[in-house]
Amino acid sequence: MDMDKLVSLCKRRGFLFQSSEIYGGFNGFWDYGPLGVELKRNVKEAWWHDMVSGHDELSQLPGAPSTFDMAGLDCTIIMHPQVWKCSGHYDLFHDFMVDCKESKKRYRFDQLYVVRLEVTPKFSTNPEISKRAEFGEYWTTLAATPDEQKADVYKRAGGKLSIRSKNVDEAFKISDVKKLPDLLKQGVTLADVIGPDVNGAGSLTEPREFNLMFKTIVGALGGDDDAAFLRPETAQGIFVNFKNVIDSSRVKVPVGIAQIGKSFRNEITPRNFTFRSREFEQMEIEFFCKPESSQAWYTYWRNRRYQWYLDLGLPRERLQLREHHAEELSHYSTGTADIEYAFPFLPAGEFGELEGVAHRGDFDLRSHMEGKLNPETRPLQVELGPDGKPKHRGSGKDLSYYDDQAKERFIPHVIEPSAGADRATLAFLCEAYHEDTAPDENGKPQERVVLKLHPRLAPIKAAVLPLVKKDGMPEAAQKIYRALKKQFNAFYDDGGAVGRRYRRQDEIGTPYCITVDGQTLTDGTVTVRDRDSLKQWRIKADDCPAEITKLVKGE
């Protein structure tokens, strides 16, 4: 599928616009037009219904370890700054980056690795180096990636120090691989470090801070002390409200708390249409359960969330459930899976994340109780500052849960299915886009653009069309239109040839067209046309609202 054609259709038909377009646009921000907002609302409403409002807590759902409760939440975008300190975002989102003045590349400070090389200079063909033979040794530092093999490091270093490859084993002694920040703590300065892609030392800049969270000011006279942040995820609002929800709503663990809302991340490189945006919407569940059953719940949510996308029309071939490898996992997580879709803008064989389902253990609740935990520790311990006190103080509130039946108290473990509403919407759009052929009035096949959206997601469920604009057909059609509008979003169109109107509806994904013709006026029936098959059949005009509702719901 040609992405440009979809982007063009989205613009042309009012699904998506660039933000602030009349001012030239704004990188990483997108607006939903009249049809786009309907589509995205339908995605969110399908999610909310299927996960929250339509949840049956009385039955044990297929694959679920037990019955469970679900509750909703809608919390603020701006929260107490301490939330982000304890969640770990404050530390993580203030990434330090190092630029290389020579190669013009940028590296994450904490992801640059170095090895210290001990060199016997006489093997160098570079006189500058080899003349140091009297010193016996030449020390240098070389930036390297962690997975780089010793032989590769030797090869690169050999090239930089003019040492013949056959001599490298003799010429070098290599020290352990270290992270650059650790090395600098030992007193080595950046001036002695050779960048990964250049020959001379000293091309790396001092580490500079990048703010990946959007900062704002609370209070009209706000200074530095009044800094707050736009949330980079909705999840933390759920954690900090966990006790409120439990205490106020009679739900019991196992329970999922769900939230849909905007989040903000200062992405370094927004790209690929709405796929990576700086302002985006999440659909998140934090599912709280007993530690013993958490693994079973993790499996349950992973499978259920995958199935949800399948049910709404993403095909198995283009949707994968990818379990993270051990080294990708956070230290405290015992499992994370991404639900990924083969977006057409990605290279063949590559998938982009729609949703992450993560086993987060008790990291979040405990961090908000005790203070930010150090994710590197096991068992998890509070991260301490230089003064030996917690680096970021927690709330001090008890967020544990008392199980009345089992008479036991525990800190729930959390399974987090975190979905991107914009990414899901984009995936559904990409999947829906089809070009096929449909016969014209002479029976000749003509090209047709059709969005084969799932009827639940389609912005408009049905269009009502008088076959011609006379003989009372518009009046009959308008009556049906008004009846449909009470049930769902319908569209009335009496302009031009009916074939043209059908095609217009095809292009915006309307699954059904109802056409009023001469027969309607005599026997009260209309035709229903199916978007994908082009098949038509007659039903009674009065039955339209019920019939179309049935079709849309797939009953």
Add this chain to the structure above:
RNA sequence: GCGGGUGUAGCUCAAUGGUAGAGCGGCUGCCUUCCAAGCAGCAUGCGAGGGUUCGAUUCCCUUCACCCGCUCCA
């Protein structure tokens, strides 16, 4: 953030140092009894700012946005 490319109507594109045109789409009317192209008419644009010039959509600079590659992606 770096390198390369692009920016003209709603969309796809054309032309030009002398104030822009087509196709499709849109709107109005006519025609039309089931799958976009019949007739008539109408509307809409040089991404933004600055410079050179008598005059800039065209040349130069800056900026913004988009695309490709690199980098990044908790």
